[in-house]
Amino acid sequence: MTDNIYSALFKFQGLVRGVKRDSKNPHFRNNYASLEAVTDTIRPHMQECGLMWLQSPGKIIDGSIEVKTTIAYPATKETIEFTMEMPMAKRDPQGAGSALTYAMRYSLMAALGLPPTDDDAETAIDRENIRPDPDQPPKSSAQLKRDGEWERVTKSIASDMVDVHTFAAFEKLKASYRIEATKNGWNRTFLEQLADHFAGLEDRLAREIEQDNLLLAGE
Structure with a gap:
């Protein structure tokens, strides 16, 4: 079988x-x-x-x-x-x-x-026809820092990650934040930082899943 x-x-x-x-x-x-x-x-x-x-x-x-x-x-x-x-x-x-x-x-x-x-994060955004809000022009890095955007988003991601236990759920979460950041006028530098942040979280999730699989295999 x-x-x-x-x-x-x-x-x-x-x-x-x-x-x-x-x-x-x-x-x-x-x-x-x-x-x-x-x-x-x-x-x-x-x-x-x-x-x-x-x-x-x-x-x-x-x-x-x-x-x-x-x-x-x-x-x-x-x-x-x-x-x-x-x-x-x-x-x-x-x-x-x-x-x-x-x-x-x-x-x-x-x-x-x-x-x-050839897809990367940005071409995925283009494929889904995601564009910045026309009423929300791209912000400079200095403006984003002054507004506390990075701290707000990373705290929100940390809270949401508590309920993420599979890669499928992780990909959905990552896509939702990428869409939000793009529509809110995040510039290229901050979008790249967001991608790096999620890369670190993905590595951590992979280790957690591997540990869970080892525990299940030992039962």
Whole structure:
């Protein structure tokens, strides 16, 4: 039976839209999602959904290296496995390492249904047609500090975080504050500070969820 793992993957795909292109290829002058971006994006959400992944290199056959990817649901020991063969540009350690990294990131993205994306916080705002209130022009950093906006918002976030125990709830909370800050005329600097603040809170939430999963696993 694979009902549990498919249900977990269904939940996961509802939480993650894609992986941001964070690196540039100097030869082809294009942007791509690095292996680090892929793993950083999927790790907390897979843990929330009770999923894990394993990847291992296989044989080198006719100039191509094999990479086996396994998506697992540890609670029931269900797995989904597949193997990708990636051609090596050069038959040396550097060529093998490059092909292996390439295969690992694309295997994970294909297995989990994640496209590369150029989205960041601001393009997400644009996609949702969120614009500053025309009656509320952008404020300077000095004005925002004088008005006590930062202290007010961070205190409110701290209060709301008490009831946040999943990444889905966290993403909804983060989006609501981003919308509020944008409509209230926060400038780019303060919006970036807000993103950094939520990044720290996300790391803390990830540790809390990991601890809870370890406790459940030990029961």
